[in-house]
Amino acid sequence: xxxxxxxxxxxxxxxxxxxxxxxxxxxxxxxxxxxxxxxxxxxxxxxxxxxxxxxxxxxxxxxxxxxxxxxxxxxxxxxxxxxxxxxxxxxxxxxxxxxxxxxxxxxxx
Amino acid sequence: xxxxxxxxxxxxxxxxxxxxxxxxxxxxxxxxxxxxxxxxxxxxxxxxxxxxxxxxxxxxxxxxxxxxxxxxxxxxxxxxxxxxxxxxxxxxxxxxxxxxxxxxxxxxxxxxxxx
Numbered sequence: 435x436x437x438x439x440x441x442x443x444x445x446x447x448x449x450x451x452x453x454x455x456x457x458x459x460x461x462x463x464x465x466x467x468x469x470x471x472x473x474x475x476x477x478x479x480x481x482x483x484x485x486x487x488x489x490x491x492x493x494x495x496x497x498x499x500x501x502x503x504x505x506x507x508x509x510x511x512x513x514x515x516x517x518x519x520x521x522x523x524x525x526x527x528x529x530x531x532x533x534x535x536x537x538x539x540x541x542x543x
Numbered sequence: 544x545x546x547x548x549x550x551x552x553x554x555x556x557x558x559x560x561x562x563x564x565x566x567x568x569x570x571x572x573x574x575x576x577x578x579x580x581x582x583x584x585x586x587x588x589x590x591x592x593x594x595x596x597x598x599x600x601x602x603x604x605x606x607x608x609x610x611x612x613x614x615x616x617x618x619x620x621x622x623x624x625x626x627x628x629x630x631x632x633x634x635x636x637x638x639x640x641x642x643x644x645x646x647x648x649x650x651x652x653x654x655x656x657x658x
Binding site for chain 1: 583584585586587588591601633635645646647648649650651652
């Protein structure tokens with residue numbers, strides 16, 4: 435079965451720290467998504483990657499296709515970054531999304 | 544644009560009752576999806592509709608039915624609710640492949656409890 439694994443499952447950081455969340459997957463993909471889910475809230479797409487690196491504000495996402503690995507970085511973390519971050523991959527050839535279980539991030543002031 | 548909307552936001556059912564979760568999108572997206580989210584598990588696909596008039600089973604379709612009423616609307620029906628269907632349900636949509644951004648847009652979720 436296709437599998438998506440995220441680490442860590444839980445992460446607590448102090449405001450201002452640099453944060454890294456990792457995602458690894460088992461087979462070939464056409465794209466990888468990073469999503470954010472606030473407590474009690476909906477799910478928002480942060481990035482979609484098929485290669486290289488993308489940056490949006492303080493968020494950076496990278497992907498290494500050969501190693502089947504992606505990272506989401508948050509620079510200068512802030513309490514409002516506290517959320518669940520979810521990695522999802524679009525496997526070829528089914529084209530469906532398979533989701534990781536998420537990383538719960540708490541940024542303390 | 545409202546994006547993806549879902550109704551209701553909360554629902555409590557007794558075992559054996561039926562209900563329909565409604566989803567609509569106003570982004571002219573072709574594909575629509577229903578997921579469930581349970582503690583400790585990733586989102587799991589229940590059913591999807593690649594385009595108007597088509598529906599297909601996902602990973603966990605048992606106990607559910609769907610209707611793609613038109614391009615905008617995709618409903619999920621529980622014919623005889625069971626406690627195992629207690630979950631948070633998300634509807635999502637994506638544009639036609641090749642259109643940018645090719646991302647999934649999620650609704651706010653429906654929290655369903657079956658007692």
